[in-house]
Amino acid sequence: MEDQEGKHGKPLKDAGEAIEELGGPRFVRVEVNKPHADRSPGTSGAGPLELPRYERGDEVATRDAYGEALAALGTARPDVVALDGEVSDSTRAQFFAKEHPDRFFECYIAEQQLVAAAVGMQTRGYVPYASSFAAFLTRAHDFVRMAAVSRAGINVVGSHAGVAIGEDGPSQMGLEDLAMFRAVHGSTVLYPCDANQTAHLVAAMAEGDAQSRGVRYLRTSRGAMPVLYGPDEEFPVGGSKLLRSGDDDRLTLLAAGVTVHEALRAADLLAQDGLPVRVARPVLGQAGRRRARTGGAEATGCLVTVEDHHPQGGLGDAVAEVFADGRPAPRLVRLAVGNMPGSATEQEQLNASGIDADEIAAAVKLLAEKVVVR
Amino acid sequence: MDSEQLIQLGQQLRVDAVRAADAAQSGHPTSSMSAADLAAVLLAGHLHYDFDRPDHPGNDRFILSKGHASPLLYAMYRAAGAVDDEELLTYRRLGSRLEGHPTPRLPWVDVATGSLGQGLPVGVGVALAGKRLDQVPYRVWVLSGDSEMAEGSVWEAVEHAADQHLDNLTLIIDVNRLGQRGPTRHGWDLAAYTRRLRAFGWHTIEVDGHDVAASTPPSTRRVRPPGGPPRSSRAPARGAASPPWRTRKASTASP
Numbered sequence: 149m150e151d152q153e154g155k156h157g158k159p160l161k162d163a164g165e166a167i168e169e170l171g172g173p174r175f176v177r178v179e180v181n182k183p184h185a186d187r188s189p190g191t192s193g194a195g196p197l198e199l200p201r202y203e204r205g206d207e208v209a210t211r212d213a214y215g216e217a218l219a220a221l222g223t224a225r226p227d228v229v230a231l232d233g234e235v236s237d238s239t240r241a242q243f244f245a246k247e248h249p250d251r252f253f254e255c256y257i258a259e260q261q262l263v264a265a266a267v268g269m270q271t272r273g274y275v276p277y278a279s280s281f282a283a284f285l286t287r288a289h290d291f292v293r294m295a296a297v298s299r300a301g302i303n304v305v306g307s308h309a310g311v312a313i314g315e316d317g318p319s320q321m322g323l324e325d326l327a328m329f330r331a332v333h334g335s336t337v338l339y340p341c342d343a344n345q346t347a348h349l350v351a352a353m354a355e356g357d358a359q360s361r362g363v364r365y366l367r368t369s370r371g372a373m374p375v376l377y378g379p380d381e382e383f384p385v386g387g388s389k390l391l392r393s394g395d396d397d398r399l400t401l402l403a404a405g406v407t408v409h410e411a412l413r414a415a416d417l418l419a420q421d422g423l424p425v426r427v428a429r430p431v432l433g434q435a436g437r438r439r440a441r442t443g444g445a446e447a448t449g450c451l452v453t454v455e456d457h458h459p460q461g462g463l464g465d466a467v468a469e470v471f472a473d474g475r476p477a478p479r480l481v482r483l484a485v486g487n488m489p490g491s492a493t494e495q496e497q498l499n500a501s502g503i504d505a506d507e508i509a510a511a512v513k514l515l516a517e518k519v520v521v522r
Numbered sequence: 523m524d525s526e527q528l529i530q531l532g533q534q535l536r537v538d539a540v541r542a543a544d545a546a547q548s549g550h551p552t553s554s555m556s557a558a559d560l561a562a563v564l565l566a567g568h569l570h571y572d573f574d575r576p577d578h579p580g581n582d583r584f585i586l587s588k589g590h591a592s593p594l595l596y597a598m599y600r601a602a603g604a605v606d607d608e609e610l611l612t613y614r615r616l617g618s619r620l621e622g623h624p625t626p627r628l629p630w631v632d633v634a635t636g637s638l639g640q641g642l643p644v645g646v647g648v649a650l651a652g653k654r655l656d657q658v659p660y661r662v663w664v665l666s667g668d669s670e671m672a673e674g675s676v677w678e679a680v681e682h683a684a685d686q687h688l689d690n691l692t693l694i695i696d697v698n699r700l701g702q703r704g705p706t707r708h709g710w711d712l713a714a715y716t717r718r719l720r721a722f723g724w725h726t727i728e729v730d731g732h733d734v735a736a737s738t739p740p741s742t743r744r745v746r747p748p749g750g751p752p753r754s755s756r757a758p759a760r761g762a763a764s765p766p767w768r769t770r771k772a773s774t775a776s777p
Contacts, residue, residue: 149552151698151699151700153700153704153705155552155700156550156552156553156700156701156702156703157549157550157553157590157702158548158550158551158552159540159543159544159546159547159548159549159551160540160543160544160551160552163540163541163543163544166540167537167540167541170533170536170537170540171530171533171537172537173534173537173538173541174530174531174533174534174537175534176527176530176531176534176601177601177602177603178523178531178565178566178601178602178603180565180566180569180570180571180572180573180602181568181569181570181571182570182571182572183570183571183572183578183579183580183581183582183660184570184580184659184660229655250654251655253650253654255682256682258678258681258682260643260674260675260678261643261646261675261678261679261682264640264643264644264646264647264675264679265643265644265646265647265650265682266647267633267644267647268633268643268644268645268646268647268648268649268650268651269647269648269650269651269655271583271632271633271644271647271648271651272648272651272652272655272656274651274655290637290640291640291643291675293637294633294634294635294636294637294640297625297634297636298625298626298632298633298634299625299626299634300633
C-alpha cells in the first residue's frame with residue numbers, strides 16, 4: 149500500500165495480513181536516554197507586588213494601566229513573561245519590555261506565532277501575557293482554540309477595542325473579539341472600565357495554575373477614560389458592580405469598558421428629564437464554568453445592554469444567557485455596533501453606532517415612554 | 523541500538539499503529555507508518571526524556587505536529603514502556619487517554635495537536651523558553667507532515683526560529699508525498715522544501731527517512747552552529763516497496 153492515494157485516515161482493510169507482512173507484533177523495549185540537566189529553571193527574585201495607583205477622576209487609558217500593571221507584576225513575579233505582535237507601543241506592553249527586557253518577546257506582525265509562543269512557554273511553567281490589537285487576535289483564533297484543547301494557561305490582551313478607537317476606521321477595530329474568546333472552552337473574558345480595575349485584573353490573571361487559568365482574555369481601550377474606582381477597591385475575577393441606583397429606577401443600563409462612561413452620562417441626562425435609571429457593570433462570565441452576573445440589575449424589569457462590539461456574542465448575549473435557565477426574563481434590549489464604521493472621532497463613532505450617552509438616553513426614553521410598562 | 527535493532531523498532535511502531543487503528547476501526551495508520559523509522563531513530567538515539575518524570579526540567583520536548591499520526595506516538599510510548607499493550611488497544615475509545623489526536627491528558631504530551639501547522643510555532647515557544655528563560659540545554663523536536671508545510675503559521679515560525687537563533691529546535695518533516703485527498707503540493711520534491719528553509723536561514727539535511735543509518739545525524743547536540751537555528755529533517759514516507767528514499771535533515775544556518 150506504499151505511496152498509494154486514498155489510504156489517508158482509514159484503518160487497514162486487512163490488518164492481520166499487514167501485520168504479518170511487517171513481521172508480526174514485537175516487543176522491543178527502548179531505553180530512552182535520560183535528560184542531561186536536572187536543575188530547575190531559576191525563578192528567584194520575587195518581590196512584593198506594587199500595582200500602579202490611579203486617582204479617581206484622572207483620565208487614564210486602560211491600555212496604559214495594562215502596561216504599567218504588567219511591568220509591576222513582572223517585578224513581583226519572575227515567572228511572568230510578555231509577548232507582543234510588534235505593537236507594544238500601542239498595547240503598552242513596552243512598559244514591561246523596558247523594565248524586563250529579558251522576559252519580553254517580540255513576535256513581530258505574526259499573531260499566530262505570538263499566541264503559539266505563549267502556549268509553548270506556559271508548558272514550561274511561565275505565565276505569558278500575549279498582546280496585540282483586539283482586531284488582529286482574530287487571526288490567531290485557531291491557536292487560541294487549540295490552547296484550550298491543550299489545557300493551556302495563557303493570558304491574551306487585545307487593545308484598541310471597538311469603534312472608540314476613532315479615526316483609524318473599521319480595519320483596526322476589535323468588534324468580534326468578545327464573541328471569539330467567550331466561545332473558547334474554559335475561557336475568562338475581562339473588559340475593565342477604569343485603570344485601577346485594569347491593574348487589579350492584570351494581577352489576578354496570573355493567579356492559579358495553568359489549568360485553572362485557562363484562556364484569559366483582557367480587552368483594553370485606546371482612549372483615556374475617567375478613573376471610577378479608588379486604587380484600594382477589590383476587583384475579584386467574576387465580580388460585578390452596581391455603579392448607580394435608586395429606588396425609582398425605571399430600567400437598568402448594563403455596560404462594559406467605554407460604554408460604562410457613556411451609560412453614566414446617559415443616566416445623568418435622563419435624571420434631568422425625570423427618568424431615573426440604574427447603571428451596572430456585569431461580568432462576562434467564564435465559558436462552561438460560570439455565567440455572566442448582572443448584579444441583581446433585573447430587579448428593574450428591563451435591561452438595556454450597551455456595548456462597543458457587534459451585537460453577536462458580546463455583552464448582550466452574555467446577559468441573555470443569564471436568563472436562559474427558565475426563570476422569568478426581564479425585557480432585554482441591546483445597543484451594540486450594528487453599522488459599518490468609517491473614520492471619525494471617538495465621540496462621533498460612538499454616536500454613529502448608537503452607543504454614546506445621547507443615543508443611550510434617546511433609546512431609554514423611547515423604551516420608557518412606549519414600551520416599558522410600570 | 524544498532525541498525526538492525528532500529529529496523530526492528532521501526533517495524534514494531536508500524537505494527538502497533540496498525541493494531542491500534544484496527545482495534546479502534548478508525549485512525550491514521552498510514553500517516554503513522556510513513557514516519558515510523560524516523561520515530562525509531564529519534565526515540566532510541568536522540569531523544570533525552572525521562573518517562574517517569576515528565577516534569578523533569580531537563581527533558582527534551584517532542585511535539586507531534588502531525589497529530590493525526592497519534593498511533594505512532596502511542597506506539598512510541600509503548601516501546602518506551604510508558605504505555606502497555608492493553609492500553610494501546612484502547613485507542614480512540616471512550617474514556618481512553620489515547621485520543622484520536624494527542625492531548626495533555628497524557629503526561630508526556632505538552633500541547634494538543636491535530637490542527638495542522640501548530641506544532642512548529644508552539645515548539646518555537648518552548649525553544650525560546652529553553653534558550654532565554656530556563657537556560658537548560660534541552661532540545662525541542664517537532665515532527666511535522668509535508669502537507670502542513672502549506673500553512674502560513676509554519677512560515678511565521680520558520681522565520682522566528684531563524685531570527686532567534688534557536689539551535690535547540692529540530693524540525694523533522696515527514697515527506698510522504700500524500701495529503702488527505704491526494705498528492706501534496708511539492709510531492710517528492712525535497713529540494714523545494716530545502717530551498718525555502720534555507721532561504722529563511724535554516725540548516726537543512728536531507729536523509730532517507732527509511733534508512734535508519736542515514737537518518738542518524740552525525741551530531742545533534744554536539745554542534746551548535748554559532749547562532750544557528752534549528753535542524754530540520756524531512757523523510758519521505760514509506761510503505762512496503764518504494765522508490766529510493768530521500769530524506770533530509772535540515773538544520774538552520776545563522777542568518
